[in-house]
Amino acid sequence: MNAPVDLPAGLGTEVTCDIAIIGSGFAGLGMAIRLKQSGEEDFLIFEQAGAVGGTWRDNHYPGCACDVQSHLYSFSFAPNPDWSRMFSTQPEIRAYLEHCTDRFGLRPHLRLGLALQQATWDAPAGCWRLRMADGRRVRARVLVSGMGGLSRPSIPNIPGLDSFAGAMFHSQQWRHDYPLAGKRVAVIGTGASAIQFVPQIAPLVDQLDLYQRTPPWIMPKPDRPVSAAERWLFRHLPFTQALARTGIYWMLESRVLGFVLHPKLMKAVERIARRHLRRQVPDPMLRATLTPDYTIGCKRVLISNDYYPALTRPNVEVVTTGIDHVEADAIVMRDGTRRPADCIILGTGFHATDPLPRGVIVGRDGEDLLDAWRDGAQAYLGTTVAGFPNLFLIVGPNTGLGHSSMVFMIESQVNYVLDALRHMRQARLQAVDVRPPVQAAFNHNIQQKLGHAIWSAGGCASWYIDPRNGKNTTLWPGFTWQFRRATQSFQPADYERWPARQPAGLPQPEDADAIRV
Numbered sequence: 440m441n442a443p444v445d446l447p448a449g450l451g452t453e454v455t456c457d458i459a460i461i462g463s464g465f466a467g468l469g470m471a472i473r474l475k476q477s478g479e480e481d482f483l484i485f486e487q488a489g490a491v492g493g494t495w496r497d498n499h500y501p502g503c504a505c506d507v508q509s510h511l512y513s514f515s516f517a518p519n520p521d522w523s524r525m526f527s528t529q530p531e532i533r534a535y536l537e538h539c540t541d542r543f544g545l546r547p548h549l550r551l552g553l554a555l556q557q558a559t560w561d562a563p564a565g566c567w568r569l570r571m572a573d574g575r576r577v578r579a580r581v582l583v584s585g586m587g588g589l590s591r592p593s594i595p596n597i598p599g600l601d602s603f604a605g606a607m608f609h610s611q612q613w614r615h616d617y618p619l620a621g622k623r624v625a626v627i628g629t630g631a632s633a634i635q636f637v638p639q640i641a642p643l644v645d646q647l648d649l650y651q652r653t654p655p656w657i658m659p660k661p662d663r664p665v666s667a668a669e670r671w672l673f674r675h676l677p678f679t680q681a682l683a684r685t686g687i688y689w690m691l692e693s694r695v696l697g698f699v700l701h702p703k704l705m706k707a708v709e710r711i712a713r714r715h716l717r718r719q720v721p722d723p724m725l726r727a728t729l730t731p732d733y734t735i736g737c738k739r740v741l742i743s744n745d746y747y748p749a750l751t752r753p754n755v756e757v758v759t760t761g762i763d764h765v766e767a768d769a770i771v772m773r774d775g776t777r778r779p780a781d782c783i784i785l786g787t788g789f790h791a792t793d794p795l796p797r798g799v800i801v802g803r804d805g806e807d808l809l810d811a812w813r814d815g816a817q818a819y820l821g822t823t824v825a826g827f828p829n830l831f832l833i834v835g836p837n838t839g840l841g842h843s844s845m846v847f848m849i850e851s852q853v854n855y856v857l858d859a860l861r862h863m864r865q866a867r868l869q870a871v872d873v874r875p876p877v878q879a880a881f882n883h884n885i886q887q888k889l890g891h892a893i894w895s896a897g898g899c900a901s902w903y904i905d906p907r908n909g910k911n912t913t914l915w916p917g918f919t920w921q922f923r924r925a926t927q928s929f930q931p932a933d934y935e936r937w938p939a940r941q942p943a944g945l946p947q948p949e950d951a952d953a954i955r956v
């Protein structure tokens with residue numbers, strides 16, 4: 440096996456590696472670690488930023504933390520006995536990913552500051568050709584995307600937003616250099632990010648106007664420090680941490696019963712959320728404003744112990760009239776009220792259903808991935824897309840979760856990719872491409888299940904659903920162990936396959952049988 444190569448400083452030369460991984464969050468690093476553990480050395484990780492960490496590097500707003508317990512929201516093969524809390528904060532998770540990068544020897548494979556501009560499948564050569572934003576070129580047989588689904592900020596289309604003369608930033612691009620103290624701050628959005636940073640900034644600012652379009656359901660957060668005794672146990676008797684992880688896994692898994700199988704069960708969960716609201720918000724008017732009118736679970740269920748109390752502060756107002764437009768120094772409501780602001784913070788989420796811009800991934804026959812997804816993003820097992828040979832998407836369509844840890848899903852996909860690579864090596868294949876009917880049947884089945892699930896039937900609008908066609912293209916509709924089982928082995932029959940060293944002109948699907956091996 441070849442050792443990882445350096446990218447030359449010159450822009451004209453093309454570098455070759457067997458496997459190119461894009462992104463260095465949990466997905467990219469997880470893939471890289473498992474490749475390394477399997478003895479593979481000929482891979483490179485391309486990261487557009489200057490450091491690893493993905494979403495946990497990019498999101499650093501005050502209060503940023505994970506809403507899944509860290510014992511589960513971490514690699515199964517790299518338990519961390521030192522988590523300081525049940526739900527770790529962003530700096531700790533980012534440090535964990537840096538630590539994993541060192542511990543598993545990934546630094547020589549990392550190429551930082553290189554953003555993928557375009558990856559094109561070269562059918563005659565049977566490989567991907569990558570062009571980086573600075574013009575460098577890479578050739579790779581296999582392309583693994585770890586670019587994530589929640590990385591492109593969604594900026595709302597509010598008239599006049601561009602004309603705002605004060606400071607304005609998205610939660611993912613937090614400006615720590617901007618002093619919020621004493622300012623009139625407008626926060627737009629009340630999702631998972633906003634409910635974390637609002638309690639942090641409310642005590643600092645002069646006035647905080649929180650523009651709420653839809654109230655979220657919020658449950659108590661069962662957070663606490665991990666005691667020194669527990670940490671000692673986890674370090675010296677690792678099975679105790681494995682037990683904790685397993686307990687958390689099954690507790691979270693039980694939520695699927697309400698989300699997918701018996702949505703009526705969510706009534707009991709809703710009662711807990713209503714009690715939480717009642718306890719924390721004494722004012723009945725404010726309580727009414729904060730009470731959702733859709734079934735709990737339809738949007739992501741949020742957890743917080745400090746969000747509601749922050750909203751009861753005298754300097755915080757929840758504004759629900761609806762924004763008409765923005766002026767240089769104010770937000771103007773639909774009823775004509777002008778609300779002056781020095782700063783606007785957008786907690787308005789991400790482009791979840793269209794995570795990639797056009798022109799980034801171009802497959803067989805020059806087809807753009809976005810064109811293949813014109814009726815909504817889809818993949819086979821959330822991982823492979825017909826017409827895009829040797830492309831593996833980690834955190835691809837319908838792999839998201841409303842109830843448990845994405846790291847579990849990522850590890851399932853990584854297992855699948857490893858098995859695919861193993862098969863390709865043993866069968867001496869140059870390329871595999873999922874058969875369109877296999878992909879179609881898989882997605883038909885998924886959409887059938889999703890049609891009855893709470894995310895479609897719960898009476899809300901959410902980023903889980905593609906607004907262009909009403910399909911849920913983001914979530915996995917079931918237990919995560921079902922996904923693990925589905926991805927545990929690569930089934931060659933699901934794929935068109937091309938033998939190695941005969942890559943010339945991958946055939947059209949009609950004549951694929953002619954050279955299928």
Ligand code: N01
Pocket residue numbers: 504505506507589595596597610627628629630631632633650651652653739786787788789900901902
């Ligand atoms: O974004 P969101 P987020 N005018 O899309 C509102 C993950 N995450 O960044 O509900 C007014 O949830 C929008 O209103 P509505 C997690 O998966 C994980 O908070 O559409 N308002 C909503 O209130 C999460 O789900 C962690 O009516 C507008 C808000 O903006 C995902 O990231 C922590 C608007 C957007 O909420 C995204 O969370 C944080 C407009 N034009 C985040 N447009 C973990 O702990 C949008 N809104 C793992």
